[in-house]
Amino acid sequence: MAVESASDAQLLAAMGYKQELRRQYSTIHIFAITFSIMGLMPSIASALSFSLLVGPAGMVWGWVSATFFIFLVGLSMGDLASALPTAGGLYWWTHHFAAKRFKNPLSFLVGYSNTLGLIGGLCSLDYTLSLMILSCVSIHNDGEWTASRGVIYAVFAAILILHGVGAAFLGRLMPRILTVCLYLNIALVVATVVALPVGKRVVRHEPLNSAGYVFGHVENQTGWPVGWAFFLSWLAPIWSVASFDSCVHMSEEAMHAARAVPLGIVWTAGSAWVLGFLCVAVIAAVMDTNVDHTLSSVFGQPMAQIYYDALGKRGALGFMAAIIFVQFLMGLTVMVATSRQAWAFSRDGALPFSNFFRHISTRVKYQPVRVVMGLVVMGLIVGLLCLINNAAANALFSLFVASNYLSWGLPIFCRLVWGQHEFQPGEFYTGVWSRPIATVAVIYLAFGIVLSMFPTTGPNPSHPAEDMNYTVVINGIVWAGCLIYYALFARRWFTGPKVTATTSLNAEVSKNQTETTFDGEWA
Template sequence: MPEAHEPVPEHHAATKLSADEEHLARLGYSQELNRSWSGFSNFAISFSIISILAGCFTNYAAGFNNGGPISISWSWPILGIFILIIGFTMSELVSAYPTSGGIYWWAAKLGGARAGFFTGWLNLIGLIAVTAGVSYGCATFIDLTLDTVSDGWAESSGLGTIFIIFVVVLVLASVLNIFSSHLMAVLNNISVWWHVAGALIIVLILVIVPDSHQSPGYVFTETFNNSGWFDGSTSAFGFFAVVIPFGFLLTQYTITGFDASAHLSEETESASNAAARGIWQSILYSVIGGYILLLAVTFAIPDGVDGNPANAEVGLGGVAYIFNTALGQNWAGLVLFISAAAQFFCATACMTSASRMTFAFARDNGIPGSRRWAALSANRVPANAVMFVAITAALVTLPALKSINGIPTAFFAVTSIAVIGLYFAFAIPIWLRWRIGDDFELGSWNNGAKYKWMNIVAVVEIVVVCLFLMLPTVPAGAPWRDEFTWASVNYAPIVTIGALVALAVWWTVSARHWFTGPKTTIDKAVVEVFDE
């Protein structure tokens, strides 16, 4: 097999290639990765990364503290519709350009090398952050599970213990990814059924086991402001204009990572259709399944000692408080175990997606040390890229060793970085596709004339939500407040803006002289055969 940056010899032009390999050849690449993923496996990896059993639980408190039940019951379906529109616009793009580079490749194709450079780095930052966030969330739920089923575990638990579990999760996910691409396809197929069956079991437990449930009036009209802003008011204009949007993190973080279907397109059969379906179907089913799950959790919120719903306790303890109080130790332990296992599947899938993006971007010389990160192992897996993602994910999560009142605020910052990096990366090619208009070369799956409004709606939603996620989430994180502390700072905007400034300087001083966008790894003679 040729090296990552070497052209395929001309005699390969005579070789009979599949339709997928011909399409990839027209885009300039030889078939280096193992194309062993079915359409279901492609859908499965995005569905696994979205993981309603991960984001819905790990960020439940973020939504609940910033709005209360209405932030769950109303924000989720409304934002879900907008994200589905984003998915449709990306499905059209992957159908036309099914490459592992995905988002970056689309931007470079439609907007030139500079657009590709910025998009590639935003996408890479987002994928590494989401891998870190999911893996840390998995470690937290493993810790919660052990704390629930073992009376003595809490004595030795703490942020240090959770961080050690987090590192172990990264190591295990890396080993599984390095072993075999086909193994990852099988694991993601299993993951789908674990998520479906697990979510169904948890919903049934939450419906049957609790002695009482909250009323529909509570779930759909109750407000709660535990953000610290506006003195806890739930009637001030700022509550609706600022606090509730802070809670958008729950939905926007959970339903992300669906670009995995694009990054695995070079390993998927009938990719032009299968990867497109993988994106929008994974979003649609996750929005529906996640909403049912979140409603079941919210209806199960117990009453506090004064007979009122335990809003403050839920705000502090999240879903773990709900499960332990409403279900009891044994049932809570089962629910937490199901979720922790699902989150491990999710972390492993995130590692797969991030490593394929790293491989593709390095293949086009977009990362320092590109030759190393674009290298494939004997199993045709980008093993070096896997290790790069794992180590970087561990490093960016180090601030989670520091807590505010026992809460690792850095975890929520990492999830915000994941959302901002990924969705800003999505917005660039979506905007460029709209700008190019009817001159865009459509794939077999497309939105027809509907792209004219879909792409604009998608970009506006991304910009608005991401701007809210860069604001100080608590008063102590605002530099103009007397109670300001650096430990409370939302460092998502610092990382995002810092990265953009660094990339702008890097591009101006150096990268523009050597980064030319997607390279060709297949001899032009091969492409000419198909174009005749």
């Protein structure tokens, strides 16, 4: 471990950074971070309303096709993560590979897009968790009670604050928490896959749906043509498997990061492809053949309705309680990963009050406590969208997807177009397939951004204010605001990643740096 830590520190120094965080995460821990954040069953449950846009067949084949392309993105990102493992990953890679005149603005855009996207992901996860908790109350009251938006926000705020406290003060316990979370996620998948069919056949004495229904029944729930509605069903796996870049943000705490980080990415994307298919196929086999019954559940949560139909009231409450606990741990790991991205961006002086937020607390075992508390405050503000309506709340999902996809796509694009000669493969490398995989990944990510901006109800929604997709508005404001802020102000002081160590891999960084400091002293 000592040898690996020294090697990791040397590689980090070669990229211009001094080791500041504690390296304590093994390869299995890094995989546990992204697998736990993905939280397969809770994520599938949260996004089920997107999955069923064209019925069970759309849910199953939409998952298989979308996660195939997501796996290719994971391979391409793994190439970069192995070559250049740093907590600032995405915006650092963009700066390293982009043409000289685009380095700073594109790096600035990717850093902000990634940070705000992760905040949106954290808020969307905690929002759906609050809905799950309240759906259990509804099940307990036999569907006769429905939470108001004020109650939903209050539960959301309490969850977010608990995640902030846990991320700030449980740093030394996080490897153990992640290991437990990994096993719980796998156990929840296995239990669901076994219990739902058994409950349907043995407890409820009802037959399973036929293979023809599971793999071939199409029921368009939108106003779009069925072909485009099928692509919209991709939004479920896109949201569910949209956090494997969290591995990248933990690079400076990983042991043997050049191997651990890419393996964590690829294992997560691969397991989502296979295990996710198994989960959605079983859900399609046990769900009510009337799709509207599931989507318009009186419990306010389609997955709660599926558990209820297959297992009864007690069984539904038991499984929903398990999902809630696992999703709570998911939120904790998302908070940890998001704090590392925000901390890295503050270290490079890009966020407001960067000198304050880049502080690492030695009192609580080398944790970025200040940035965690800042994320809680930011999350409470962004989460106010839940008070408006469902469309505004869904904007949290959209901010997460579109901003993340832009952040993933730009560094891969920069490597393909300008930086191939700068790319030196690390321990993980896809070889001759690297460029073709990266090309397909960029095309898919661009398509995913466009897809996330379409209203799911159809081209002529009956309630425009409620059914509108606010992605284009929110992300447009984020991206345009970021570039305007850079053009008017940040270009004067943001010169890319700052050097805090004496050796720099990127000559352009040291060339562009006019002044770099570390803890108030010359680096």
